[in-house]
Amino acid sequence: MRNILNFIWKNHFFFLFLLLETVCLVIVIQNNDYQRAAFINKTSEFFASVNKRITNIYDYFNLAEINRQLSEENARLRAQTITSFNLTDTNTFAINDTLYKQEYTYIQAKVVNNSINRRKNFITLNKGSNHGIKKDMGVISPQGVVGIVADVSPNYTTVMSLLHIDSKISAQLKNTNHIGSLVWEGINYRKGKLNDMPTHVVLHVGDTLVTSGFSAIFPQGIDLGYVLDFSLRNGEMFYDVDIAFTVDFNNLAYVYVVNNLLKEERSKLEKKTAHD
Template sequence: MRSLLDFILRIHFLVLFLLIETFSIILLINNNNFQHAGVVNMSRQLSGRYYTRVSNIRQYLSLEEENNKLIEENTRLLNLLESTNKSNEVIYGNVLDTVLNQQYSYISAQIVNNSVNKKHNFLTLNKGLLHGIRPEMAVVSKDGVVGIVKGVSANYSTVISLLNLEYKISAKIKKNNYFGSLSWDGKNYRYATLNEIPLHADIQIGDTIITSGFSSIYPEGIIIGYINDFEEKTGSFYEIKIDLSVDFKNIRNVYVVSNLLQAEQNKIEEQIQ
């Protein structure tokens, strides 16, 4: 203890210098913004470097756990991706109008499965019961008629494509309202055939064919296609080759048309029969 005191006495000048100098520096740092910022900055850098080292070492120790976490995260994010999930978004277009009684309501949908090369082609849409889609609704795209809803599940619906041998649709020539029955011959997805147009009807190549609106399914006036060619068949009818306006190979967005008055129309028609 005594030798320690001796030692301190011997270096008292240095100790005193260090004390006063330290005091001065503390004054300096506490009272001058520039130096204060400098010290804070430096200490932050030092501590930052230290913590970086420590965390680098720790990272190795917890690498497996981290990997597992990342895998979980990846899975979760993949499940969130749009491509994995169905969009439940539905755009309804009901209009409240007392003068005009809205008859048709459109629901947007996307085609998730499609074919054109079979005899009985079907489409699958990403909307179903939950979105208000019911069987017997019409499906159209911006270019024209696509098909009719056949089966509906909660989230999906299947559509009988126009390109189906068993499907017939009531169509008419736009300029003179002669109507007939349109069907597909199962050969080329670009063409369909319109029958039952009488021979005295005035038709020309390029005339527009639209839906007749006679069925309770399609609204009137939706484009089906254009006359490509026609010939006289035995009897008194033309057989008209129709150039379909919808390119079934590249449709994606379609609208499902719901006829709000369908039930009423069907009911009254049944009464007559």
């Protein structure tokens, strides 16, 4: 330190010169529009590249926030897609002006806990009854069906994922509309089984399975999986079909909880009919 001071003192003429010239340059750049523009022009390229790098890094940290915003927007958009609406009968007099009536809305949620390695796997979401989630609602991700709401607390929801040995989802072949039920056998988290697929149906490897819309839990046409392999055992009435889930359960981040606005009406009606 002392040496540095000595050095500066010895060369005070030079350092004073540097200081004054720096002051001059600052004055020039701050007070003269042309020089400022020229200076900024020269330096901006450098600073822009530095800023870009910094922004890239910040963007990375903001990914969570951006994801949240995007998934919220997706939920909003999804509520506007045609599958979310019920075609009202236009043959009768329309009381509503609208051709379509909203049937499904979506609540965006973040996966805060998830497992794939148990026989009964559950997913925990960061939203609950405060946000309008109720028991037995469907849960989907952008890739496809995730599961069904099992329990709800004010701020959290547990979801029985497809990876649960008791889960059973009504599935439909996308090209032929035949119905089966999708189950999981509790071993490989990427593979499920399709039951109740009658043998007269022509199956192909790669056929897509979507939700049937029969359960009032999911809208029709949400991806479930695709056929990996199928075989026909002698004397059986149904195929033995291996399917691959479209959802990678090991990599779930954001999901949508499906809220069927007409579910109660529908189940009430169906219950009444069954009683009769």
